[in-house]
Every structure is written in C-alpha cells, then in structure tokens.
Amino acid sequence: MVDGDGYVPNNNYREDPNPTKKAKDKKKKKKRGGSKKKMTVEQILAFKSVTEWVYLDQQQNSDSSASDASFVVDDFGVQKSVRRVKEKVVFELHSHSKFSDGYLSPSNLLQRAHENGVKVLALTDHDTMSGITEAMEAAQRFGIKIIPGVEISTIFCPSRESESEEPVHILAYYSSCGPTRFEKLEKVLANIRDGRFLRAKDMVLKLNNLKLPLKWEHVARIAGKGTAPGRLHVARAMVEAGYVENLKQAFTRYLYDGGPAYSMGSEPLAAEAVQLICETGGVAVLAHPWALKNPVPIIRRLKDVGLHGMEVYRSDGRLEVYSDLADAYGLLKLGGSDYHGRGGHGESELGSVNLPVLVLHDFLKVARPIWCHSIRDILEHYANEPSESNLAKITRFGRTRFFKGFSTLSCATDFVERCLSLWLTFEERQNADYETLKLKLADLSIDMSKTNVTIENI
Known part of the structure; x- marks a missing residue:
C-alpha cells in the first residue's frame, strides 16, 4: 500500500525472530561502514564533477577544493574527505x-538538514511546490543547494x-x-x-x-x-x-x-x-x-x-x-x-540515505542536460517577450539572490549572465544558444521597481 499522504507502511518488514543475530548484524554493519579505502580514478572524477555542481552558486572551484583533500570511500561507495569535512557531499532527495x-516549516527543515550535514536537498512536498521559495531563502543561510x-x-x-x-x-x-x-x-x-x-x-x-x-x-x-x-x-x-x-x-x-x-x-x-x-x-x-x-x-x-x-x-x-x-x-x-x-x-533521519558518488x-x-534545456526555454521565452510575467518565471523561486549587487536599473544581459552563473557550469554556459540569447537581451533593461524586490533585499 502506498499512502497518498506520506505514510508508507512497509509490508516487507516482519518482527525479527532472532534479536541477538540482529544486534550482531548491526555491530558488523557499523564496523563495515567504518572501513575506508582510496577512491578509484572513476570515483574521483565523478566526485569532482558532482562537487563542482553542488558548490556552483557559492563560486567555489572544484579543482582547487579537490586538490586540497585526500579522498576515500567507505564500503558502500559513499565519498568522504580525509582532511576537509565539508567535502562529504550528502544529497537528500525526498523530504516534506x-x-x-x-x-x-521549510526553514526549520533546512536548519535540520544543515545540522545533519546535507549539502543538496530536494523539497518534494505532496502535490505542491508552495514551500520552495521559503526553502530557497533558508538554503542561502545554510549553504545548501535546493x-x-x-x-x-x-x-x-x-x-x-x-x-x-x-x-x-x-x-x-x-x-x-x-x-x-x-x-x-x-x-x-x-x-x-x-x-x-x-x-x-x-x-x-x-x-x-x-x-x-x-x-x-x-x-x-x-x-x-x-x-x-x-x-x-x-x-x-x-x-x-x-x-x-x-x-x-x-x-x-x-x-x-x-x-x-x-x-x-x-x-x-x-x-x-x-x-x-x-x-x-x-x-x-x-x-x-x-x-x-x-x-x-x-x-x-x-x-x-x-x-x-x-x-x-x-x-x-x-x-x-x-x-x-x-x-x-x-x-x-x-x-x-x-x-x-x-x-x-x-522514521529515517534527514540525510540518512547514503548515495554513492x-x-x-x-x-x-541525466538531470543536467534536461535542466539546461529547461533553463534555456524559460530565458528564451523572456528574450522573445520581455514582460514582467516572464521575468517572474525566471525568478519564481529565488528573487533576492538573483538581484544581489544590481543597481535599480540593470542590463538584461548582465542579469541573464548572473542567472546562468548560478545555475550552470562554465562548460554548460559555453553554448551557442546562450550566446544568441545574450545578444537578444543586449538592448533590454530590467526595471527592478517592477520585480517585487525591495532595496533592502538587494
């Protein structure tokens, strides 16, 4: 049975007839999770690629951060850093x-995620995306990617x-x-x-x-x-x-x-x-x-x-x-x-699922090409029809961070470049479609007084 409201009884669970064996297995699992071994070349390259994306909007260079640490994985293939705690990248892909x-609340959820070392959190409420904006704002305080x-x-x-x-x-x-x-x-x-x-x-x-x-x-x-x-x-x-x-x-x-x-x-x-x-x-x-x-x-x-x-x-x-x-x-x-x-x-704790690198x-x-295409479509829609409603679609989930550092009247090309630098890697931005978009926007400007963003938020 799948409950439509978040309660998922697991019909596979049964009362353990041998609690002593269960305790031994738990001890063995603990011991196994504690062992470390060096990352393979494939894991290192994967880890560098993942961390580049994770820390993108914090403008961190994955090459320099990667070179400052020695990498290991546990028996489950979950990545860890020997010297830098922040290099452990925890994804939480299912939360309410x-x-x-x-x-x-989304803010308290993000605080809990931060306390548990989560670096990327997907807020996946049932049949609504109403909590995303609050989650995005809270995520900025905690350095978490939403x-x-x-x-x-x-x-x-x-x-x-x-x-x-x-x-x-x-x-x-x-x-x-x-x-x-x-x-x-x-x-x-x-x-x-x-x-x-x-x-x-x-x-x-x-x-x-x-x-x-x-x-x-x-x-x-x-x-x-x-x-x-x-x-x-x-x-x-x-x-x-x-x-x-x-x-x-x-x-x-x-x-x-x-x-x-x-x-x-x-x-x-x-x-x-x-x-x-x-x-x-x-x-x-x-x-x-x-x-x-x-x-x-x-x-x-x-x-x-x-x-x-x-x-x-x-x-x-x-x-x-x-x-x-x-x-x-x-x-x-x-x-x-x-x-x-x-x-x-x-209930499982937030960030408790260990996803290998x-x-x-x-x-x-799989996701990034889909998301790149989606971002391009939204920006292109605004370039073809630079209305307030189409601008709102770009900034739907995070107005304040997009406009940080901008003057009252901002060049649309600079604005789009700002958005892209938050969302896409350098390689992903080197795309003919995005260059064409920037040319379309070169003569446009954005009146921030019509964006519902106050000066205090900038």
Whole structure:
C-alpha cells in the first residue's frame, strides 16, 4: 500500500525472530561502514564533477577544493574527505514540509538538514511546490543547494476496472528556476489538492458512520491553513481524539487502500504524470516501489512513457530486488529518507540515505542536460517577450539572490549572465544558444521597481 499522504507502511518488514543475530548484524554493519579505502580514478572524477555542481552558486572551484583533500570511500561507495569535512557531499532527495504533510516549516527543515550535514536537498512536498521559495531563502543561510521538487499522487490502472487501481507516487526534480510551463503543472497539482479536500471530508464522514465521531475541524486544524489534507492528517486527528493508539493502527484498521474509511481522490494516471514531468523540464522518479503490490507492470509502463529512475536506496541500505529491477529497465537508482519530521523510531533521519558518488554522478548526468534545456526555454521565452510575467518565471523561486549587487536599473544581459552563473557550469554556459540569447537581451533593461524586490533585499 502506498499512502497518498506520506505514510508508507512497509509490508516487507516482519518482527525479527532472532534479536541477538540482529544486534550482531548491526555491530558488523557499523564496523563495515567504518572501513575506508582510496577512491578509484572513476570515483574521483565523478566526485569532482558532482562537487563542482553542488558548490556552483557559492563560486567555489572544484579543482582547487579537490586538490586540497585526500579522498576515500567507505564500503558502500559513499565519498568522504580525509582532511576537509565539508567535502562529504550528502544529497537528500525526498523530504516534506508543513506545506504538505510534514511537521516542519521549510526553514526549520533546512536548519535540520544543515545540522545533519546535507549539502543538496530536494523539497518534494505532496502535490505542491508552495514551500520552495521559503526553502530557497533558508538554503542561502545554510549553504545548501535546493532542487525544487514535488511528489505527485497518481493512480496506476492496468485495466478499465477500478478495482485494480493502485496509488503510485512520482517524484519530479526540476532545475533551480523550476518547471517550464509551470501553469500547466500547477493546474494538475491544484486539481489533485482540491480532490484531497473532498476525499478527506468523505473519510471523516465514513469514520462518523463507523461510530467514530471525528470532526472535520480537527483534521483541518492539523493540516493547517491552505494545506490540502490527506490520510496522514486524518490519522493524526484519530490518534489525538483517542480513537486509535497510533498512526499505524489508524491505517491498518480504517484508512488502508480499500479500507472501511478509505476514499479515492482525483489523481491523474501515473503515465500522464510522468509525461507531464518530462514536458515541463523535470526528472521523473518512481517513489518507494517496495510499497507497491505489483511493481513490475508499473515500472514497465512508466519506463515506456519517460520514467528516468526509481528509489532503491533507503537508510537501511540498498534493496537489491529493486536495484535489479532498475538495472533491468535502464533506470537511475536513487533514494531519500522521505522525511516528515514526525520523530520516533519509525522514521529515517534527514540525510540518512547514503548515495554513492557514482549514483549521484549518474543522476546529474541525466538531470543536467534536461535542466539546461529547461533553463534555456524559460530565458528564451523572456528574450522573445520581455514582460514582467516572464521575468517572474525566471525568478519564481529565488528573487533576492538573483538581484544581489544590481543597481535599480540593470542590463538584461548582465542579469541573464548572473542567472546562468548560478545555475550552470562554465562548460554548460559555453553554448551557442546562450550566446544568441545574450545578444537578444543586449538592448533590454530590467526595471527592478517592477520585480517585487525591495532595496533592502538587494
């Protein structure tokens, strides 16, 4: 079962019949993680490429920083530096904030990420990108790079029979300036969110009919103003009202797929969501496939329409069966903590998933050309039609940092060069398309009084 609201019960987990063996295995794993060995040439080159991109907007030179440290990897292939702590590059590719069903604000989430040594964080709230701007602003304080993301709730239907429908979540990763055709994506996300309100109200009604007098106001208060409520919010209200002992009990008794209080939303088909992500300049990744009842036909179908990768790494290591599936279908192998900030032993910590440097390099090798193309499309749209609305699309997620150091009236060419230096490597900027763009913008200027950026922010 995949919960549409961030709670992902793992049906593969069973009570360990041999706790002594478990303790020994844990000790062995700890010992194994402690061993170090020198990076191979392939790993060093991959690491230099990854760090160049990670520290791009901090204007750090990857060659000089790389030469100042000796590199090692642990037994899992995760990169570390012998002398410079900051050289360990931790990617967190699956996290949630209060803008969907997380417990922390984007700012507090970034602070937590910083405390845990995260260098790159994808904020992937359910069916909304509303928290990205706050995350971008907080990231500047902590020196963290943000990948604007979203986790889209979808349905996979192998046939026309509704009984065979299965909820599927697709992660979308975008460039720093966000999706192209943002309005088209937002329309789909807004429709999902509207459906979540109706769905949550229907679940409350079903619980009332089951003699559990849960109040809608209680669920809405937990979700927070402007947040589309989901099953997790209903479950939390049930726990607070004393109808169940914990979240797991709420799901296993009432809210599971097809359960007595379960209700369908208005999610798009999974294949349509993957196609939409590809059309809007994103990288599409299947979330937590281990929670699916029958992942193979889903993976096969989604690969056919453009799926780029799937999660196979968790905080407890790589799941080999899903790693093999990714290999079989030529998909990227990724992963993240799916952090919500609930606390307790049942949740992985932010930044706890160790992604090997070669995995990160493979991800960026696929993502960066897609993002470069997306950035070019957004800038080209502004060059062809230099309106305020098209300028807003460029600066949607990070106005203040783009205009830092600029005077009240700024040359559009300088502005675009500033954007490109934050987003793209030197090699990526040496592109005929970008040179043509700069020529188009040479005679344009930007009136900052019309950009909603105050002088105090500059």
